[in-house]
Amino acid sequence: MSTIFDLKIKVSPEHIDVLGHVNNVVYVSWMQDVATAHIESLGLGIKQYLELKHAMVAVEHQMQYRKAALEGEEIILRTWLHDINALYSFRQYAFYREKDQTVLFTAMTKWACVEIATGRPKRLSPSFTQAYQPISEALNPFDFTTLYLT
Template sequence: MSSLFDLTIQVKPEHIDVLGHVNNVVYVQWMQDVASAHIEQLGVGLEQYLEMKHAMVAIEHHVQYRKAALMDDEIILRTWLYDINALYSFRQYAFFNAKDKSLLFTGNTKWACIEIATGRPKRMSPTFIQAYQPIATDVDPYDLSSIVSI
């Protein structure tokens, strides 16, 4: 069983667009950042990808912007795995303002397993399947009650 994974970041000047809030494309970068940190924590990150000669690559993103993030906000980037099969894993994201715990963003990504040398689809190895298990069905990924507000 996998778990929820949180990464807290602070909004910096380079994240802000001409309208004074976090630019839309920054959220997609944060999806990548928190997913990468999560797989490292699960023990199947970039180094293991290179050793195994296959990797997971994003093939589809869905995003929903709910509330603007502003300069100096502390943001909780939360991710979790919610499904897996022989070729694909499915990851969800919820980003929260750490101060008031408001939901800023939701998204999900479909990841495919590929052979690094050819870029062709490959069945997931047992290493991936074991590491990338979905969270337990009784876990509420939107519950931030255990996180102390800043």
């Protein structure tokens, strides 16, 4: 069973745009960073993708920017898997400011399995379906009183 995964970061000057807050494209980069860290922690990361000759690739993002993140703030990048079927897995994200638990950004990504050599879609192998399980319905990923740091 997969669980909630948190990654703590500090907003750096290179994350800031001309308007003085984190640039929109940085959030997409953070989505990839936290998803990659999460799959690595589940034991089915990039190295295993290459060995298996297939990988998960993003095919759709839905994002909502809720509040600005500013330089120097400590941010928790939270992610979890919320659904999986034979062709896709669905990952959600909630990025929040640690000091006051304000949600800054939420998103969902639809991931598809592809053969690395051809880029063609592939049904999820048992390796993926066993490692990438949705979180328990008993967990509330928007309860920020618990950190899931590794």
